[in-house]
Amino acid sequence: MSGLAFAQAPPPPVPMRFLQVALAWGVVAGLWLAWQGEVALLSRWTPATLVLVHMLALGLLGNAMLGSLVQFLPVAAGSPLPYPRLVPWLHAMFNLGTVLLLVALASQARASALPAGMLLGGSLAVFPVLALVAVLRGSGQRVVRHGIGLALIALAMTTALGLLLLAARTGWRVPAPPGLVDLHAMSGTLGWVLGLLAAVGSITLPMLQGTHAVPSAGSRMWQASLLATLGIVAAAQLKLLPDAAWRVAAWPFAVFSIAVFVLQARAPHRRNPTLRRFWQAGCAALLAASVTASWSGTPLLLVGMLVLGVGLPLLVVGMALEITGFLTWIALRQRVPRGIRVPGVGSLFEEADKRRAFAVHVIADSLLVVAALAPVMARTAGFAIAIAYAVSLHGQWHCWRQAATWRRNDG
Template sequence: MAGLNFEAIPPLSSPIRFYLTATAFALLAAIMIALHGETLWLSRWMPATLAITHLIALGVMAMIMIGSLFQVMPVLCGAAIPIKGWSLHLFHATLTAGVLSLAAAFLGWLSFLIPFVLLGLSLGYFSLTLAWLLLTQAKGEQTRIPILLAIFALSVLVLLGLILLSGYLWGYMPTAGKVLTNLHAGIGSFGWIMLLIMAVSFQVIPMFHVTPPYSPTWRYALITLLLTGLILASMQLLHFAAAWQLAWGWLLSIGATLLYCAVTLERLTKRKRKLPDVVINYWQFGLMNLILTCLLSVWLIVPFTKPDWALLWQTKLEVLLGFLFGFGFVLAIIQGMLLKIVPFLISLHLQRLMMQNPMAMIPLPDHYQLISRVRMKRQYFSYLALLTALWLAFLLPATTPLMAVVFAINWLIIAYNIFGALTLYREYRDKLVNAPKLSL
């Protein structure tokens, strides 16, 4: 870790606005899932499926990951993202409008030109700004380099997305069939998401859960294997290699991901603090879902002869794969990290206020006062209910609206936990601000 820089900590509103926006997008996605129901299982190429996928991938996952980077960079890299004031308001508004317009365009309500411009400008601006910061000011090589690679993957992901939108707008498509779409999904999953989760977990798991640190050998090996797989997959896909050759790059990325799961689960079993912790449960359950996702991916990718029943279910399995990766893994890690990050950043801001007025002498709330253990368990159990509803919807597609209802309840609980922590923050902030000052 590069060392905490109090001067670099952004205002609390910087990450929180992205978290609250993500909860709104989650509720919107839940409404769309309920409206379209079992038709989502017909194909991953359905307009409604694509709209919901991007609402969750950009509106929920990316929104929280970007918001967390505003907080993570000063803590892990000692440098704040220089997007603040009016530029932060504009970036957030443009990104939000871009996600909404993209979902609307998939449903045929708007032209793809609007999300092309909005998402290209917002995500392009964020990627370039953060890349420049990581190259010129950030510290801590073991965190800086993996985050830089994740941002590079995000840049490639955005570029591929813009090329795909160009196909809708002007008929421009540099590759045949769904090659570019698969590459877009793969870079998003194994590049942007996995690289960033790896980079952050290398620091926060030992820090928050008192586990043995990841050795440099494992850190470099996992990142190198994952990156090599992505490069091979990209080169092979763009050169229209044979189906079996296409698989090698993805198989290497999947292998690196499985190794990461094994190493991380092993670290979590060796934590020194053995007290029950819902966040540990989120990590363990999320990683097990990721293992299942990887194994299912291998089964779908490798071109061996499959039984007739598998061929009949293949389309549904492809949709399940997306839900399992998103709901089962990414949202599990995100929900668990929010339970740590929100109290952590609130505590940091209250400590800074206390340092500005040492005479206040007000006992600050601990993490479990900001979000109680009971609320954490309630959130976790609602997440388990969501996964149960997902499998039920897979087996009985007519129950898909039930999954939407549970998804909405899960994110309403998350919003309630965040708002509850913010309410306590405002109470303590007002006490610190209004406390007697030291007079000289």
Template sequence: MPKLRLDQAPPATLPLRFLLAMPCWGMAGGALLLVDADRALLTRWHPATLALVHVWMLGVLGNAMFGSLLQFLPAAAGATLRGWRGVPWLHGLFNLGVVLLVAGLHGQVRGLLLAAGIVLPASFAWLAAMTLPGLWTAVGERLLRAGIATALGFGLLAAVAGGLLALLLGLRVPWSLAAVDAHAALGVLGWMVLLLAAVARVTMPMFQGTGRVPATVQGTWLAVMAVALPLASAWHLAHGGDRLLPRVVAVGGASFAIAALGLQWRVPHARRNALYLHWRMGLCALALAAMATFAGRWLLAGALALGVGLPLLVGGMALEIVPFVGWIALRRRVPRGVQLPGVQRLLPDTRKRRVLFAHGAVAPLLLAAVLWPQPWLARLAALAQLLAWSVHGHALASALRACRAFVRRVGQPA
């Protein structure tokens, strides 16, 4: 396991601005579903559905991944961030792009779609330029760095593909539905799942007390996914859509979920904390999403993966990262000799379990609204999502309030 380099961690405000945006977008997704309850969960092609999917994928998951990477790469992977002082601008550019895309898709506004088609790929390119050179020059943990770099490459490719689709939609140029499938596969499997699998190699043993997948096994899996995903995407585009690409996505997602669940199996009951439970539930949802993808149930697969599974995985990690970032900030500001509170005191496990309970209430309602599309069920799911993300945001804010309260107690300027 790599040694943490706390002195290389970036200023707390850099990752926090992304991580705190995550629950705000989660609440926005609940509000959007509440408004479009009669149409958002009927078909994957409705403008309201496309807008909701991108709120989840970019607003919630994208912000979480951007923020987590900015914290993880210097502290755990030893990768220097290039031009890190521009992170506030990157945060603004990325979230502006998400707003433009969601509003453009929802209202089919050409100007907003054209702007989003430029802004969002630019933000992913900026992130890649900030992180990939440092990954290349860092030493040690080659598999970890290779996994993150591969995921970043697929994320950039998915962003470029999505930007082209937004431009074509804004220009009213016809495009193939197979291109949307390829874009989604690159984003979900290539960007999200590969990045989670790479980072889990460090975070699962560190925070959940699991073992690690043998390096040869994970390296082989990464190489197979890195080759199979672009080849299957190209085949899918060339043949106007077939079953190969969904099967690659299903196998990739299921293999990650099953392997991680297997690692969790041997964790002693005493160490099965809130993060363990977040990941257990999220991994089960991801495995079910893979089964739905294999069966061609696209709307159900999207709800399981983007609405339940992946938010539980990245949201659970955010509950660990935010107090850890706050603790590092305290370590830098408080004079030596002053005993710092433990990270777990800044955000106790009981509060994290409340967040899990709130998110757990969303899952059955959202799945019921997909399987039996009724506006009243969709509204219940929307209200539950609004509540869950407000509880999540309150928990993250409470960790930062605990840091400020400790600073005031020891007499340091806030």
């Protein structure tokens, strides 16, 4: 951890805003599923399903990923985002654009599609550019910065494809080629989310879970293989390779999951047991998704729910709860006068609250998997998902409030 520049971290409320909104979007996604019921899980092409998918991909995962970059780039890459005053505006643009996009997907309305494209396209064009500048001029580990850079390029590609699909769906241009939707989904989940999680995880797994450091050679092999996989998927969708070639996209989820299991099993200093459980459960879901995707005839909706509804969110929620305690500690140190001792990081977010959140998420995610197979359970799963994220959000808010209340009571 000696190479981490904690002094360059941004003001805690900045990344905290992203993490809070991410969990709030999880509540909204659950309520949407409970309202729409089985129609949201009957087909991947219904408006209700498209809205649910983008609530998870943009609202939940998008806010969490962008917020992690705001915090992680100064600490691990040695370079904060340039023009930091733009970050709150980009956050507002991104979330307002997401809301308008959901309206456009639900109703195919041109009136909301245009501002949605401008706000989302603008925020997701400026943010990667700023982040890439930070990566290029940073002084952190080169392999980590390369991993972040590749994820940002995948984000730009995902955004461009998404705008093209939005224009086709709302009638601004001719219908998009059939494979464009899958390419958009793969570049987002594989290149952007999984790519960034792997890059960030190479630092946070040793730091927060006590594992051995990830070998640089292994990280470089992963990055090259992930890039090759995206190339194969793109070639398959463009009919340059057989259609079945896209199934190679399943292997990175398996490799990532197995690598996490091995690192955790061999960890010399096991820390944060609930975070470990979040990651174990999330990686189990990703591994299950990779296995089921390799079977012909497997419903893609089930694979998508295992990845987008269960696996990736569990990884993100576990990290969000752990980072909340760290951000609260930083905020407390900044507010309390020198010479006054403050509680340790581990005591700010009680482990019992994390265990409670984990248990509720496991129950809710299990119901979501059942609902993907039996859509009649969709409303029950939706309410459970909303409750799980509400429990996590409440614990997060309670922890964050301690930075203010502790000073009043004890400062």
